[in-house]
Amino acid sequence: MEIIIGKTAGFCYGVERAVNGAKEQQTRNEKTYCLGEIVHNKNVVNDLKNSGIEFIENIEDAKGLTIIRAHGVKKEIYDKAKEMNIEIKDLTCPSVLKIHRIVAEFAEKGYYIILTGKKNHPEVIGIESYCGDNYVIVYDEGEIEEAIDIIKSKNIENVLLISQTTYSSKKFDKIEEIIKEKIGDDINIEVKKTICPSTEIRQKETEDIAKQVDIMVIIGDRKSSNTNKLYDISCEFCNKVLFIGNAEELNLEELKDAKKVGIMAGASTPKDDIVNVKNKILGVSEYV
Ligand code: SF4
Numbered sequence: 001m002e003i004i005i006g007k008t009a010g011f012c013y014g015v016e017r018a019v020n021g022a023k024e025q026q027t028r029n030e031k032t033y034c035l036g037e038i039v040h041n042k043n044v045v046n047d048l049k050n051s052g053i054e055f056i057e058n059i060e061d062a063k064g065l066t067i068i069r070a071h072g073v074k075k076e077i078y079d080k081a082k083e084m085n086i087e088i089k090d091l092t093c094p095s096v097l098k099i100h101r102i103v104a105e106f107a108e109k110g111y112y113i114i115l116t117g118k119k120n121h122p123e124v125i126g127i128e129s130y131c132g133d134n135y136v137i138v139y140d141e142g143e144i145e146e147a148i149d150i151i152k153s154k155n156i157e158n159v160l161l162i163s164q165t166t167y168s169s170k171k172f173d174k175i176e177e178i179i180k181e182k183i184g185d186d187i188n189i190e191v192k193k194t195i196c197p198s199t200e201i202r203q204k205e206t207e208d209i210a211k212q213v214d215i216m217v218i219i220g221d222r223k224s225s226n227t228n229k230l231y232d233i234s235c236e237f238c239n240k241v242l243f244i245g246n247a248e249e250l251n252l253e254e255l256k257d258a259k260k261v262g263i264m265a266g267a268s269t270p271k272d273d274i275v276n277v278k279n280k281i282l283g284v285s286e287y288v
Contacts, residue, residue: 006265022048032065035059039070043270059086062084066081093165116161119137140171158190159183166195224267230266
């Protein structure tokens with residue numbers, strides 16, 4: 001059986017930076033808190049928990065230095081931490097911080113913001129807090145009509161179309177096309193395709209591999225937005241796709257008729273998980 005592993009599978013630079021930053025903090029022997037999951041991967045979170053980091057859901061529960069996760073938090077959290085005199089170690093990915101800056105700048109200029117992304121995703125919740133009052137979140141083409149009705153009914157002159165970092169590149173292009181077509185030339189539309197390069201390259205590679213193999217194996221956490229996208233893309237181009245959290249969840253029976261297997265992993269999936277899946281398929285008993 002041939003196995004193709006994506007070159008871009010596993011940690012992106014933002015996740016690597018956040019996880020290394022948290023580990024480095026641990027070497028200081030100082031009680032450390034982390035607000036929410038640092039990345040969407042329970043193995044990574046459990047490792048950090050075991051090393052002593054306390055994960056909290058509310059900034060009010062912090063009693064010392066607090067880490068901000070890779071996909072950022074709401075603006076209000078920084079104000080609250082300041083009020084509580086809590087030191088923040090901000091490990092928000094620079095690509096996410098860039099979106100915060102852009103939406104804040106355009107909201108200030110009075111633009112109506114259309115944000116493509118998933119409602120209630122932590123990254124989107126953070127971005128929303130910088131958008132002011134005039135914005136809408138659009139998940140797919142089916143939700144564009146509502147956004148266009150709002151724009152027309154409010155006589156809006158300027159619109160910013162922007163995206164969550166892990167949104168599908170193809171879906172964004174389609175949404176841009178539909179919005180431009182429906183809104184016409186009377187309204188000024190600024191487009192900022194802020195899907196992070198690492199996400200775009202990974203999605204492209206997933207498509208390329210999915211087209212060549214009998215089965216695609218996607219490794220990552222169900223809560224990870226970018227991993228879910230890899231699963232969706234694989235389903236478009238490959239007849240059989242397995243979504244697993246780690247090697248233990250892989251049922252080898254599912255692979256028994258495959259000649260070529262593709263492996264891809266989300267941006268928050270550790271390298272060890274990928275190696276373990278490969279080894280299990282190859283019948284190598286050693287686990288990392
Ligand atoms: S997926 Fe992109 S935006 Fe998100 S942490 Fe990784 S590099 Fe940053």
